Amino acid sequence: MSLLDLVLPLLGAMTWAVFVYFVVSNGVQTMLLVGAALELWRHAQTTWGERPERLLGSTAVPSMSVLAPAFNEATTVGESVRALLTLSYPGLEIVLVNDGSTDGTLRVLQDTFDLVAIHPAFRRRVETQPVRALYRSRAHPGLVVIDKENGGKADSLNAGLNFATGELVCAVDADTLIEPDAFLRIVRPFLGRDDVVAAGAPIRVVNGSAVRDGRVVAVRSPRRPLAGIQAVEYLRAFLFGRLGWNVLGGNLIVSGAFGMFRREAMLDAGGYLHDTVGEDMELIVRLRRRGIGGTTPSRVTFVPDPIAWTEVPETLAVLGRQRDRWQRGLADVLWRHRGLFGNPRAGTLGLFVFPYFVVVELLGPLIEVVGLLGLAAAIALDAVNVPFGVLFFLVAYGWGLILSLAALLLHHATTDDGIPASDLARQVGWAFLENLGYRQLTVLWRVRGLVRYLQRRTDWGTMSRRGFATVSDPR
Amino acid sequence: MSALSLLRMAAFVEGVIILLVLAGLALSVHLSRRRRRRRIQESRLLTSVLPTLDRESDPRSALDQLTALPQHLRVPAVLRLADQVTGDASVLLRAVAVEAGVTRVAESWCRRRRWRFRLRGVRTFSVLGGGEGVVPHLLDDRNPAVRAEAAAWVVTCPTAEHVDRLVLMLEDVEPLCAFTARDTLMRVGPAAAGPLAAYLAKPIGSRAAAALEVARGVAEPRLLAPGLLLCGDADPAVRVRAADLVSAVGGEAAVDRLTHLLTRDDAPGVRAAAARGLGTMAHRPSAPALADAMRDRSWEVRRAAALALRALDAQGRLYLRRTLQGSDLYAADMARQVLELPEIGVEVLVP
Numbered sequence: 001m002s003l004l005d006l007v008l009p010l011l012g013a014m015t016w017a018v019f020v021y022f023v024v025s026n027g028v029q030t031m032l033l034v035g036a037a038l039e040l041w042r043h044a045q046t047t048w049g050e051r052p053e054r055l056l057g058s059t060a061v062p063s064m065s066v067l068a069p070a071f072n073e074a075t076t077v078g079e080s081v082r083a084l085l086t087l088s089y090p091g092l093e094i095v096l097v098n099d100g101s102t103d104g105t106l107r108v109l110q111d112t113f114d115l116v117a118i119h120p121a122f123r124r125r126v127e128t129q130p131v132r133a134l135y136r137s138r139a140h141p142g143l144v145v146i147d148k149e150n151g152g153k154a155d156s157l158n159a160g161l162n163f164a165t166g167e168l169v170c171a172v173d174a175d176t177l178i179e180p181d182a183f184l185r186i187v188r189p190f191l192g193r194d195d196v197v198a199a200g201a202p203i204r205v206v207n208g209s210a211v212r213d214g215r216v217v218a219v220r221s222p223r224r225p226l227a228g229i230q231a232v233e234y235l236r237a238f239l240f241g242r243l244g245w246n247v248l249g250g251n252l253i254v255s256g257a258f259g260m261f262r263r264e265a266m267l268d269a270g271g272y273l274h275d276t277v278g279e280d281m282e283l284i285v286r287l288r289r290r291g292i293g294g295t296t297p298s299r300v301t302f303v304p305d306p307i308a309w310t311e312v313p314e315t316l317a318v319l320g321r322q323r324d325r326w327q328r329g330l331a332d333v334l335w336r337h338r339g340l341f342g343n344p345r346a347g348t349l350g351l352f353v354f355p356y357f358v359v360v361e362l363l364g365p366l367i368e369v370v371g372l373l374g375l376a377a378a379i380a381l382d383a384v385n386v387p388f389g390v391l392f393f394l395v396a397y398g399w400g401l402i403l404s405l406a407a408l409l410l411h412h413a414t415t416d417d418g419i420p421a422s423d424l425a426r427q428v429g430w431a432f433l434e435n436l437g438y439r440q441l442t443v444l445w446r447v448r449g450l451v452r453y454l455q456r457r458t459d460w461g462t463m464s465r466r467g468f469a470t471v472s473d474p475r
Numbered sequence: 476m477s478a479l480s481l482l483r484m485a486a487f488v489e490g491v492i493i494l495l496v497l498a499g500l501a502l503s504v505h506l507s508r509r510r511r512r513r514r515i516q517e518s519r520l521l522t523s524v525l526p527t528l529d530r531e532s533d534p535r536s537a538l539d540q541l542t543a544l545p546q547h548l549r550v551p552a553v554l555r556l557a558d559q560v561t562g563d564a565s566v567l568l569r570a571v572a573v574e575a576g577v578t579r580v581a582e583s584w585c586r587r588r589r590w591r592f593r594l595r596g597v598r599t600f601s602v603l604g605g606g607e608g609v610v611p612h613l614l615d616d617r618n619p620a621v622r623a624e625a626a627a628w629v630v631t632c633p634t635a636e637h638v639d640r641l642v643l644m645l646e647d648v649e650p651l652c653a654f655t656a657r658d659t660l661m662r663v664g665p666a667a668a669g670p671l672a673a674y675l676a677k678p679i680g681s682r683a684a685a686a687l688e689v690a691r692g693v694a695e696p697r698l699l700a701p702g703l704l705l706c707g708d709a710d711p712a713v714r715v716r717a718a719d720l721v722s723a724v725g726g727e728a729a730v731d732r733l734t735h736l737l738t739r740d741d742a743p744g745v746r747a748a749a750a751r752g753l754g755t756m757a758h759r760p761s762a763p764a765l766a767d768a769m770r771d772r773s774w775e776v777r778r779a780a781a782l783a784l785r786a787l788d789a790q791g792r793l794y795l796r797r798t799l800q801g802s803d804l805y806a807a808d809m810a811r812q813v814l815e816l817p818e819i820g821v822e823v824l825v826p
Contacts (some may be wrong), residue, residue, distance in 0.1 A: 045591040046620055049554050049598045055629070059692050060658040119812040123774070136817070192619075192651040391482040398489040405496040412503040418511060421504050428500065 004381065011378040013287065016370025025360040026399040029038065033406055039243050040414050043304055052184035056090055062190060064183060065166030065263070069156035070174045072103040076111045080174045083214030085140055089183040094143045100129075100150030109145050113137040114238040126271035128159040150179075152257075154279040156274035161263065161271050169263045171280075175311065176257045177206060177214060181451040182306035186260050195297035197265040197287050200254035202238040205231035206309035216309055221423035221430075228430040229438045234405040242302040244264025249348030250288065251300045252357060256280035258308035265297065276336070278329020285337045292346050293386040304414075320445045326456065327365070327449025334362055365446035371396075372440070397435040404431040517552050520544070525559060537567075543577040544706050550599055553577045557602045580604055590618035597624045604631040606681040619642050619649035626655040633663045638670045645685045657685060661692040668695035675701035680710065687716035694723040706732045711742035718745060722752025729759050737764055737780075743773035750776060754783025759790050766794040769806040777806060781813040 055061050066084055067420055070077050077096075084094050098106050109115060115135035129151035137143035148159050168190060172178065184199065190195045208222035208231075222228040245251045254261075258401020259280070269286050272279045284300055313319040334357060341358060343350030379389045409426055502790065520540055527537045544552055553572045554644060560568055572578055577599070584596030597613050600606030601624060613625040614637070626644055629637045641663075644656035660667040672691050675683055675698070683705055690698045705717035718736055721729040729752070736749035750768050753761040765787075768780035781798075784791035798810040 046594070048595055049551070050497060051558065051604070057662070058658045059661050060654060070741055092545070116817045119815045191654045194650050384764060388479050388482065391479065391486055395485045398486065398493070398668070402492050402496060405493065406499065407525055409496055409503060410501045412500065412507060416507055416510050422502055424500065428497065
């Protein structure tokens with residue numbers, strides 16, 4: 001018996017094992033799609049004729065603080081804060097944390113918002129880098145600026161958390177654009193249930209759309225392929241990966257770009273961890289883990305209609321660094337909370353949600369690489385014939401394409417962006433293109449992220465953005 | 476069946492599904508365009524109907540334009556119109572809505588078996604007003620969203636009976652209903668004082684906390700007596716809220732009770748609430764008691780007492796400066812922190 005006789009059946013078995021993986025992962029995502037469709041229907045029924053602005057006149061609504069960390073953002077911080085100040089919510093408090101910027105961010109804030117120093121009298125319930133000074137704006141009394149030593153994003157959020165006075169806190173990235181009534185919408189689950197500790201909302205891709213004064217005034221599909229494919233990817237991820245989980249055991253991720261939390265729950269959990277690049281997800285998993293046994297509230301939910309916009313990378317290098325970091329963050333969080341895997345005490349979280357994240361989100365890229373290489377080797381060694389290989393590829397990725405198109409359908413059937421048919425056609429094109437190169441590249445970046453996680457790399461990498469001001473009006 | 480033919484079949488099925496989804500996308504574009512046309516139609520209606528909703532104009536013109544719309548579009552159109560008008564115009568709009576059959580549709584929705592229709596019905600009446608014949612029984616609906624919306628509707632018709640029901644809804648197991656009841660009672664204002672006072676006078680223990688929060692928002696003299704009584708409740712959370720209530724209502728009896736709580740209560744939260752209350756009332760004779768409270772063992776009480784003194788203007792500042800020189804380092808530190816607060820900080824911390 002030659003070596004080939006041993007390898008060939010092994011390759012065949014491996015190919016089929018990978019196929020089974022595709023069936024399982026796409027099968028779960030199909031379930032999530034159905035769950036998302038049900039949630040959207042229920043949401044549409046509940047919000048028919050609703051007037052979220054009614055809450056503006058309410059004195060019973062929970063108070064809210066926005067935590068916005070800023071590091072060396074002198075050129076954009078004024079515009080970002082102005083956009084936050086225009087958000088609708090009664091008595092909204094904005095806590096901007098200057099994380100030891102060296103480019104004059106604080107000076108810009110002082111000049112623009114007429115800041116006056118106040119004594120830092122607050123309880124430090126979560127340890128942070130030293131706070132140098134606290135300021136309140138004379139022009140906008142709801143704006144507080146914390147000036148502190150540099151400690152990173154998680155440290156800044158913790159400093160903001162110590163000072164914030166709102167019952168609810170909303171963590172936002174300084175470069176996220178939030179729709180004016182988003183807070184009036186995302187607060188709903190906190191009014192409806194006592195056990196909700198965190199709520200997420202969709203993040204959509206702003207590249208290609210027209211932005212005026214920090215607001216998206218015309219929604220358009222990105223014209224560049226890389227941004228366009230990511231736009232479809234974001235739609236799919238937020239519809240299945242978040243909304244669908246509302247039905248199937250709850251969420252494990254609330255985007256750091258826009259998420260709302262009960263402040264007490266965050267403080268009781270100890271705030272954000274400093275030594276991880278996946279601090280957003282880590283906090284959510286910790287919050288959910290504290291709820292095991294039913295003694296502590298721990299529900300994490302997703303609301304489909306408050307919208308926040310973000311700019312996605314338009315170069316492969318930056319995108320690669322982002323995906324690499326996301327994967328390292330995921331690996332770190334799943335390893336830290338590995339006790340949840342298969343834990344029956346954690347219910348669906350331990351028996352279904354967590355294992356799904358480990359097998360599909362964490363190890364998926366490895367399985368996919370092994371599968372593709374195995375298929376290529378099997379074809380080269382004549383273990384499978386070329387038509388079989390091509391069909392295998394088509395079926396495996398075809399299901400993913402169906403899911404992307406279904407996400408587009410669900411989105412357009414339930415929202416009214418007013419995008420032209422040509423833009424929709426472009427989105428369909430991006431969905432087809434995603435499987436031809438882009439998906440394989442992201443798989444490689446994620447594998448690189450796993451390798452770097454094993455090498456204990458904790459850097460964030462440089463993220464360059466074009467900036468909202470440069471986005472042209474497509475009309 | 477061989478693996479190849481299995482894959483072929485799977486690929487065929489996927490191809491069919493892809494075509495179906497693409498067809499669905501095309502349909503969604505068509506529906507989206509229809510929705511946009513409808514919105515334009517509604518906007519035109521708004522532009523033309525709004526000027527006719529005043530006493531001088533003939534309401535028939537508005538009615539004609541509304542009835543020209545298909546039946547299923549009339550309710551959303553009227554709801555959009557209702558958002559834009561107040562006072563006499565909203566009374567006229569309601570009359571037009573009755574004539575156009577909108578309220579009849581909403582009434583029939585309120586009687587439907589499916590919760591989503593009942594929700595639409597009661598929401599229509601929440602915006603337009605009316606619905607006295609069908610909405611009140613929805614205050615006891617089995618669906619929490621419907622029950623909460625019916626609670627919000629009470630703003631348009633705050634009879635004693637409805638307000639009584641709202642007060643009971645403060646204890647609803649569904650947080651949404653309890654929140655809406657709280658919100659509506661605060662909006663109703665003085666009309667809620669009688670039922671709230673009667674409710675708080677009952678021995679309801681810690682369940683009084685939610686009603687006390689509302690009572691504080693209403694802050695009517697009738698609520699003082701139950702507030703004073705509940706300042707002696709066994710539950711500290713109730714005492715905190717009762718202290719907030721009596722300071723919001725004010726009066727000599729309130730001052731006496733708050734001073735008693737500040738000096739005698741075991742719970743730091745209650746002592747802090749009492750200090751806060753005396754500051755809110757700007758009761759200058761309480762300055763010595765507040766200065767004593769600056770030496771409290773609880774940070775929360777020291778801070779509340781210092782801020783209350785700051786709110787007493789010159790006299791309070793004098794006591795704060797004296798505390799700066801005192802032997803209690805914690806009190807001196809708190810006095811320094813509060814004296815250094817700029818006016819803007821005080822305005823935010825002592826509303």
